[in-house]
Structure formats: structure tokens, C-alpha cells
Amino acid sequence: MKICVLIKQVPDAGSVLRIRDDESWVEEDKLVFTANESDSYALEEALLLKEAHGGEVIACTLGPERSRQVLKDALSKGADRAIFLHDESFNNLDCNGLAKVFAKVLEKEHCDLILCGLQADDTGEAAVGPMLAQELHLPHVTMVVQTELLDGGLKVKQELEGGWFRQVETSLPALLTIQSGINKPRYASLRGIMAMKKKELRELSATDLGVPATELAPMQTLQRIYVPVKTKETVYLEGAPEEVVAQLVDKLANEAKVL
Amino acid sequence: MSGQELHIPGLFYLCAAAALLSFVYQLRRAFVARIGQPEPRTLSLAEVLRNALVYGLAQKKVSSRQFGYASIMHLLLGWGFMELFFATTVDFLVERNLLVALLPEKDTPWFAALNEVGGLMLLGGVLMALFRRHSGMRPPILPHNAFAGRGNFLGDTGILLVLLFLAVGGFLAEAARLALEAPATANASFVAWPISLAFSYPTWVVWQPWLWWSHALLALAFIALLPQTKMFHALIAVANVALTDRSQQGQLRPMNITALMEDPDAAPDDLVLGAARAEDFTWKQLLDAQACTECARCTSVCPAHAVGSPLSPMKIILDIRNDLYARTLGDGDVRPLVDGVITATELWACTTCRACMEVCPVLIDHIPAIVDLRRNLVLSEGRPPEEAAPVLEKIAKQGNPWGFPREQRLKWAEDAGLELPLMADKGQTDILYWVGCAGAYDPRNQQVSRAMVAIMQAAGVDFAVLGPEENCTGDSARRLGDEYVYETVAHQNLKTMGQYRFNKIVTACPHCFHTLGTDYRQLGAEWEVVHHSQFINQLMETGKLTVSGNVTETVTYHDACYLGRHNGIYDAPREVITRALGPEANLVEADPCREQGVCCGAGGGNMWYELPTEERINLMRFDQLAATKASTVATACSFCLIMLDDACKVRDRENSIQVKDIAEIVAEGIG
Numbered sequence: 001m002k003i004c005v006l007i008k009q010v011p012d013a014g015s016v017l018r019i020r021d022d023e024s025w026v027e028e029d030k031l032v033f034t035a036n037e038s039d040s041y042a043l044e045e046a047l048l049l050k051e052a053h054g055g056e057v058i059a060c061t062l063g064p065e066r067s068r069q070v071l072k073d074a075l076s077k078g079a080d081r082a083i084f085l086h087d088e089s090f091n092n093l094d095c096n097g098l099a100k101v102f103a104k105v106l107e108k109e110h111c112d113l114i115l116c117g118l119q120a121d122d123t124g125e126a127a128v129g130p131m132l133a134q135e136l137h138l139p140h141v142t143m144v145v146q147t148e149l150l151d152g153g154l155k156v157k158q159e160l161e162g163g164w165f166r167q168v169e170t171s172l173p174a175l176l177t178i179q180s181g182i183n184k185p186r187y188a189s190l191r192g193i194m195a196m197k198k199k200e201l202r203e204l205s206a207t208d209l210g211v212p213a214t215e216l217a218p219m220q221t222l223q224r225i226y227v228p229v230k231t232k233e234t235v236y237l238e239g240a241p242e243e244v245v246a247q248l249v250d251k252l253a254n255e256a257k258v259l
Numbered sequence: 260m261s262g263q264e265l266h267i268p269g270l271f272y273l274c275a276a277a278a279l280l281s282f283v284y285q286l287r288r289a290f291v292a293r294i295g296q297p298e299p300r301t302l303s304l305a306e307v308l309r310n311a312l313v314y315g316l317a318q319k320k321v322s323s324r325q326f327g328y329a330s331i332m333h334l335l336l337g338w339g340f341m342e343l344f345f346a347t348t349v350d351f352l353v354e355r356n357l358l359v360a361l362l363p364e365k366d367t368p369w370f371a372a373l374n375e376v377g378g379l380m381l382l383g384g385v386l387m388a389l390f391r392r393h394s395g396m397r398p399p400i401l402p403h404n405a406f407a408g409r410g411n412f413l414g415d416t417g418i419l420l421v422l423l424f425l426a427v428g429g430f431l432a433e434a435a436r437l438a439l440e441a442p443a444t445a446n447a448s449f450v451a452w453p454i455s456l457a458f459s460y461p462t463w464v465v466w467q468p469w470l471w472w473s474h475a476l477l478a479l480a481f482i483a484l485l486p487q488t489k490m491f492h493a494l495i496a497v498a499n500v501a502l503t504d505r506s507q508q509g510q511l512r513p514m515n516i517t518a519l520m521e522d523p524d525a526a527p528d529d530l531v532l533g534a535a536r537a538e539d540f541t542w543k544q545l546l547d548a549q550a551c552t553e554c555a556r557c558t559s560v561c562p563a564h565a566v567g568s569p570l571s572p573m574k575i576i577l578d579i580r581n582d583l584y585a586r587t588l589g590d591g592d593v594r595p596l597v598d599g600v601i602t603a604t605e606l607w608a609c610t611t612c613r614a615c616m617e618v619c620p621v622l623i624d625h626i627p628a629i630v631d632l633r634r635n636l637v638l639s640e641g642r643p644p645e646e647a648a649p650v651l652e653k654i655a656k657q658g659n660p661w662g663f664p665r666e667q668r669l670k671w672a673e674d675a676g677l678e679l680p681l682m683a684d685k686g687q688t689d690i691l692y693w694v695g696c697a698g699a700y701d702p703r704n705q706q707v708s709r710a711m712v713a714i715m716q717a718a719g720v721d722f723a724v725l726g727p728e729e730n731c732t733g734d735s736a737r738r739l740g741d742e743y744v745y746e747t748v749a750h751q752n753l754k755t756m757g758q759y760r761f762n763k764i765v766t767a768c769p770h771c772f773h774t775l776g777t778d779y780r781q782l783g784a785e786w787e788v789v790h791h792s793q794f795i796n797q798l799m800e801t802g803k804l805t806v807s808g809n810v811t812e813t814v815t816y817h818d819a820c821y822l823g824r825h826n827g828i829y830d831a832p833r834e835v836i837t838r839a840l841g842p843e844a845n846l847v848e849a850d851p852c853r854e855q856g857v858c859c860g861a862g863g864g865n866m867w868y869e870l871p872t873e874e875r876i877n878l879m880r881f882d883q884l885a886a887t888k889a890s891t892v893a894t895a896c897s898f899c900l901i902m903l904d905d906a907c908k909v910r911d912r913e914n915s916i917q918v919k920d921i922a923e924i925v926a927e928g929i930g
Contacts, residue, residue, distance in 0.1 A: 012662070013662070014657045016664045016667065032657055034652075077641075186641055187641045187643055187651065187652075189639055190637075190742075191527045191638065191640075192527075192641060194519070194527035194530070
């Protein structure tokens with residue numbers, strides 16, 4: 001079984017985010033970066049499937065030079081090889097552009113399974129996975145919390161809203177987006193870190209992939225980054241119980257208009 | 260020795276030669292530790308002899324008020340045995356007119372009396388041991404009371420019975436000799452002489468050969484089998500204590516992962532990372548394991564064991580020994596050490612508090628052995644405790660185990676309106692104040708950091724902090740077995756501090772203190788590190804800091820393991836408290852305290868994960884401290900403060916007991 005895991009490098013949850021003066025993005029120079037949380041679960045799921053059924057795990061990321069680290073981490077944990085998509089022209093891709101670039105690589109790899117995290121912790125769009133499946137004409141299941149390999153297919157448990165789940169069966173190849181908590185991501189051993197150095201980490205540019213810049217022109221652009229403005233206020237009603245009740249009824253009827 | 264041996268010329272020598280041959284052949288056991296890894300020893304011959312004398316012959320660490328009965332029992336056994344061994348050798352030589360000039364004459368009264376004392380000591384010790392082992396006073400953790408067990412030929416009771424028969428038989432054989440030879444000074448043998456008078460001459464004539472031969476053969480059998488029995492410790496434990504470098508005890512083996520990572524030829528699959536088999540330990544660690552006398556003192560003081568964890572330090576050491584004997588002598592089957600005979604839970608339960616090492620009579624280094632096994636789990640298999648894995652990642656990424664932003668390392672000072680001098684601005688200073696992760700990020704310890712600043716400002720100390728440049732020292736990572744993360748942060752710190760000039764490092768955290776001052780020495784650090792208890796004490800002693808203490812409350816002090824047992828600092832924090840509180844204050848001691856003080860439960864990485872136990876270590880310790888009726892529990896450790904403060908809340912004693920760092924107590928009395 002050949003599995004590819006897409007991993008995005010995002011700011012560590014412990015980072016202090018500062019917005020750039022031009023409100024285009026956050027200041028990155030003091031940030032500590034790490035692998036996106038749900039992507040780590042996707043990697044672990046791929047490694048578990050490989051350990052149970054054999055095959056190969058490929059880790060793939062797209063980003064600036066610093067994001068090479070998430071591939072090294074993945075290789076240290078047990079991925080067999082890695083693909084690093086790195087090009088100036090990739091800097092401002094939207095989800096559509098990202099899906100197109102990943103599709104270019106993955107259509108040559110012929111994977112049985114593509115795993116992504118549910119969504120990126122920084123932009124939170126949860127879109128690249130399904131869009132990539134569309135580009136590759138693959139079936140996909142989002143928010144996966146359990147996988148089970150069947151004969152020629154895959155049975156997965158999908159999380160729905162309101163605490164509901166459903167079982168889905170899909171043929172292979174397929175693309176899944178993995179929900180955090182599906183497994184327990186492993187810790188990289190020193191043995192693994194040393195083995196990582198001898199593993200293949202291939203870097204590909206836009207030219208290597210043969211994607212013309214015109215195809216990658218963004219369909220959406222980021223207008224402005226800002227801290228949410230506080231719009232709600234908590235009001236304490238004071239007085240004797242009768243008075244408080246009267247005030248509450250008044251507010252529910254006239255301000256909230258729910259009565 | 261006389262009489263019947265002459266009737267069958269040479270038979271005794273034949274038996275003795277056979278016994279000696281067997282003894283020598285079995286002595287190969289003493290050398291199996293050579294399969295271990297190299298470990299440099301820089302001990303001089305004088306130190307080796309001194310160790311052998313102090314910890315071997317004089318049994319310094321056997322004597323302990325904590326284990327009074329067992330101490331007396333063993334001193335009687337040990338010294339009685341040694342005296343008789345000496346006496347027998349002298350007798351043998353005197354009988355054959357050898358070394359006449361050096362030795363007392365035959366039947367010298369004082370020598371005869373001395374030998375009777377030796378016999379009585381052995382007899383008394385053996386009876387005490389038999390009573391202890393077969394009465395209600397037997398400590399439940401003593402491994403076995405039967406005739407065989409754990410590869411010990413004869414077992415514990417068996418060897419005691421042999422010693423009993425030797426002691427009694429010795430008196431009877433001597434009585435028979437006195438009866439037959441009737442030397443003029445016979446009454447100096449104040450035990451054997453009365454026995455000899457109890458029977459008639461003809462009776463002794465009949466019995467003497469039997470008594471002599473049974474005693475001689477039993478003694479020879481004892482020598483022949485000694486290395487296979489528990490008595491082997493009389494040799495191997497003395498060898499072990501002789502070769503122990505007391506100044507290096509408890510230190511973890513340097514691994515030099517950095518060099519390993521840069522070595523292009525290192526084959527990851529062939530590397531030995533930590534220890535998973537006997538031969539992965541150093542020869543000295545293996546000798547430690549061989550020296551274990553199974554006295555169980557270590558386990559009886561282990562705080563993890565006391566709260567119901569499966570950890571028994573003695574079992575770990577014996578498991579290593581069994582693996583050593585299985586692999587070298589073919590004693591028993593070779594089974595995987597970790598996950599085979601030792602579970603990961605046992606290893607993770609150790610708080611590295613050093614209580615085990617403190618009481619070990621034969622100077623075994625339990626902690627480094629346990630950390631070596633942990634290293635294998637983490638570095639080789641990537642299996643730290645589940646809750647600790649993210650902590651290790653946070654140490655590597657954000658430079659602190661909580662994962663708070665690196666750039667907010669000084670928020671505790673900024674929030675209090677303190678503007679602290681930074682090393683990056685000053686370049687040089689007298690005191691580099693090492694705040695530590697807890698001091699920087701944990702709300703309770705932030706108060707201690709502020710108290711430290713108040714103290715240093717009041718005393719006019721020239722100090723500076725590293726601020727965002729400060730990094731976790733890697734203490735937890737190292738004790739958890741992650742030498743890779745430890746070395747990574749350690750080298751970052753060494754590089755940062757190498758840029759600056761300072762006279763001393765001062766820190767309020769004993770873990771930082773130990774790591775910066777002891778662990779970093781292995782990586783080339785040469786700076787002086789002072790704990791805040793020593794530093795504040797000195798400020799007060801030299802009059803640089805005056806505290807208007809007139810407090811009447813009762814205070815008890817909790818010893819931090821990495822301050823007390825690991826670094827021998829017991830008095831400084833106590834002196835700080837008494838100086839700060841003034842003459843009216845009442846400093847009471849908890850039971851136990853000082854060298855026997857009980858861990859708070861956070862050391863060795865245990866701060867970051869919980870294992871299922873019947874009780875929590877911090878609650879057990881808090882109860883001991885609360886039993887002093889003190890209204891303040893003073894600590895001098897970041898982890899102890901967190902653990903005991905938590906315990907105080909859990910026990911719902913916040914209204915009656917305050918847990919405070921000594922710096923806070925001092926700061927309250929300033930100005």
C-alpha cells in the first residue's frame with residue numbers, strides 16, 4: 001500500500017501572533033513553527049496502516065525553506081521518503097493553486113491512499129484535501145476518525161455534527177482528511193532521526209513539475225488580517241429577584257426579541 | 260587444628276585443595292562484568308584502599324540508625340566472620356611454625372579470648388538474622404526466606420544455617436581440643452573451656468575427630484561454594500565499594516549524541532542507545548548489580564514503591580544481575596530486560612530522588628542504571644511516557660516544558676513592572692540570575708522570582724538575566740532518557756552563556772542548579788553555580804542583606820532531593836529560614852528529613868505525567884510535613900513548591916498551612 005501524507009508547517013500553538021503593519025499576514029520572524037496538528041495524526045495513521053499492511057509512506061509539503069523541517073520530522077518518525085515542493089511562485093497560492101500543484105506531483109506517484117489533516121491550524125480552510133481529490137478524480141472522505149482496510153477498499157468512520165458518526169466505504173485509491181485524536185502520534189526516536197539522514201528528500205520546483213504560473217493565479221486573495229473586534233458585552237442584572245426577573249423579561253422581549 | 264588430621268595424613272590438604280580449586284573456578288563469576296562498556300576510573304590506589312577499608316571492612320554504610328536492628332546484626336556477622344577468618348588463618352600458620360616472629364604463640368590467652376569474642380559475634384549475628392527473617396519483623400520486601408532463590412545456591416536461610424553450624428561447631432571443636440590437650444591457659448577460652456568441662460575426657464576422645472572433621476569439612480564446603488551463595492557479597496561488594504568514585508556517584512553517563520549525529524559512518528541500526536541488555540551497561544554498573552546483597556533497603560525507602568508503584572530499585576538491579584549471569588554463565592534463560600522482566604511503568608515511576616542510593620550499603624548507583632534503561636526506550640524505540648512526549652517536543656521547540664512562547668520568558672517581571680538588566684545589554688555582570696522555566700512561567704514560582712529580584716535589589720547585587728535567550732536546562736529531558744533533546748538545549752545554553760562574562764550563576768531551582776553545575780560539566784562548562792539558598796544565606800551572613808524578622812510562626816523545611824541528597828546542601832536553606840524569621844521563630848523538622856527526606860514526586864520527569872498508583876507521592880510527603888503542626892512549609896525548589904502547594908489544596912489545608920519558597924519568606928522581611 002502506497003500512502004502519501006500532506007503536511008503543512010504552521011506556527012506552534014505556543015506562539016505569540018503579531019499582525020504585520022500592512023495587515024497582510026502575521027510577523028513570522030519570531031515564530032516557532034511545527035507540523036500542523038491534524039497532519040501529524042494523518043502521518044501516524046499512514047504509518048500504522050503501513051506497519052499493518054506493508055507498503056510505503058511518502059511525506060509531502062509545500063512551503064518556504066523552513067518547512068523542510070516537517071518532512072525531516074516525518075522521515076524521523078518512519079516515513080520512507082519525502083517530497084518538498086519549494087518555489088518562489090508557490091508563495092501566494094490559494095487552496096485551488098495548492099490543490100493543482102499537489103495534483104501534479106501525485107498523479108505521477110499513483111498512491112493507493114492520500115491522507116491530509118482535516119484543516120490547517122493557521123488558515124483553517126479545510127479545503128485543499130477535497131479540492132485535490134477533485135483534481136485527481138478520486139473519492140474522498142472528510143473528518144475521518146477511524147480507518148479499516150477492506151479487500152480492495154476502505155471502511156472509515158466519519159465524524160458528523162452534533163456528536164453523530166457514520167460509516168463510509170470507499171474504493172481505493174482515495175483521499176481522506178483526518179481528524180485530530182484518531183490515534184496517538186509517535187515520538188521520533190534518535191535511531192529514527194539518524195536513519196532520516198539517509199532517506200530520500202526530493203525537492204521539486206514549479207519548473208520540475210511543469211506547472212505554468214498562469215494556472216496557479218489565485219482565485220481568492222487575502223484582504224486583511226485583524227484581531228476579532230469585541231462586539232458582545234455581558235450585563236449583570238442587579239436588584240431584588242422580582243426586579244431582576246422584570247428586567248430580564250424586558251430585555252428578552254425588547255432587545256433579544258425572543259419572547 | 261591438630262589431632263585427627265594427623266591420623267589420615269594429607270586428607271585434609273586434599274580436601275582443602277579441592278575446596279580452593281572450586282573456589283577459584285567459581286571466582287570467574289567475579290569477572291563477568293568485563294562484558295560491560297568501558298568506564299574510566301581515575302581513582303588512586305590510596306582511594307581504592309580507603310574505600311575498601313571504610314565501606315568494606317568497617318562497613319560504614321551498613322551502620323545506619325534508620326535500620327538499627329539490621330545494622331547491629333550485620334556488624335556482628337561481618338566482624339565476627341572476619342575475626343574468625345583471621346584467627347583460623349593465624350592458627351593454621353602457628354600450627355605449622357610459620358611466621359613465628361609475627362604471630363602470637365600457640366594458646367596465647369588474649370588471642371584465645373579474642374577468638375571466642377569473634378565466635379560469639381558471629382553466633383549472635385546469625386541468631387539475630389534468623390530471628391528477623393522468620394519472625395514478624397521480616398520486612399515484607401525481603402525477596403525470599405526459603406532455602407533457594409534467585410540463583411543463590413542455598414538461599415538466605417540456608418547460608419545462615421551454614422554459618423550457625425560453623426559458629427557452634429567451632430566452639431565444640433575447640434572445647435574438644437582443650438579437653439584433650441589441656442593447655443595451661445585454657446580458661447582464656449571463656450566459652451569453649453566451660454563446654455569442655457561439661458563432658459568427661461573419654462567422651463571428648465570419642466567425639467573429637469567427628470567434631471573436628473565435621474567443622475573442617477563444613478568450612479571447606481563453605482569456601483568451595485562461596486561465590487555461588489549470598490556470601491559472595493563479602494568479596495564482590497568489597498570490590499565494588501573499593502572501585503566506587505564517591506564524587507561521581509549518581510552522575511549520568513555522557514553519550515555525546517552531538518558527535519554521533521555528525522558521524523557519517525554511524526549506522527542507526529547497529530547503535531547501542533542506552534541499555535537494553537547487560538552488556539550495554541558499563542562494567543562498573545554490572546559490578547554494582549553483582550554487589551547487591553538483596554537487603555532491600557533501597558526499595559524500603561523508595562517513594563514510588565511506598566505509594567504502590569511497581570517500581571522496586573532492588574528488583575531492577577537484580578534483573579540486571581540475572582541478565583548478566585544468564586548471558587555470561589548460562590544461569591537461567593535470557594529474556595528481554597525491558598518489557599520482558601522490567602516493565603516501562605517501573606522505569607517511569609522513578610523520581611531519581613536518590614533515596615535508594617543514599618541507603619545502599621554497597622554504594623550501588625541505581626539512578627544511572629534506570630536512566631540508561633529509559634534512554635533505550637526513548638532514543639532507540641521512541642517511547643517516552645505518553646504525556647511526556649509533547650513536553651519533550653515543547654522543550655526542543657519553545658525551550659520550556661510548558662510550551663509557552665520563548666519570547667515571553669520575562670513576562671513575570673514585566674507584569675510586575677520590573678525592568679531587569681539583560682545579559683544581552685550588559686555583556687558582563689557579577690551574578691547571572693538563572694530564572695528557570697518554572698520561575699519564568701509557573702504562576703506560583705513567578706512569585707519566587709519576584710522575591711529573588713527584591714532580595715537582590717535590596718542587597719545591591721550586580722545581576723542580570725538572559726531573558727528570552729534563556730532556555731530549558733534539559734533536566735527533565737535528560738532524566739527521562741532523552742539525551743538528544745538534553746544535549747540540544749544544553750549546547751544552545753552553553754553557546755549563549757559563552758558570549759557573556761559573569762562571576763557566578765544563581766538559581767532558585769535545584770534542578771537547574773544540578774544540571775548547570777554538574778551535568779554541564781560533562782559538556783565542558785566550568786562556571787560556578789550557586790543555589791539561592793546558599794546565595795541568600797551568604798548575603799545575610801555578610802550583612803549585605805538585613806531582614807527584620809520577628810515572626811513567631813512554626814515553620815518546617817522540606818528538603819529537595821536535588822539540593823540535599825544530590826548536592827549535600829541541607830544547612831543553607833535552614834539557616835536562611837532561621838535568619839529571616841528571627842529568634843522567636845520555631846523551625847521544626849519533619850519526620851523524615853535531611854538525608855532521609857522524602858521526594859515531592861516531581862523529579863526525574865515525573866512532573867509531566869501521572870502513573871496509576873494507590874496514593875500520590877506529594878500527598879504522602881505533605882502529610883508528613885503537616886504532621887509537624889507547622890503553619891508554614893518552606894521549600895527551596897520550584898517543583899517541590901508546585902507539588903506541595905497542590906497537595907495543600909487537595910488536603911484542603913490552605914487556611915492553616917502556607918507553602919512558601921525560602922526566598923518569599925526572606926522577601927517578606929525586607930523593608
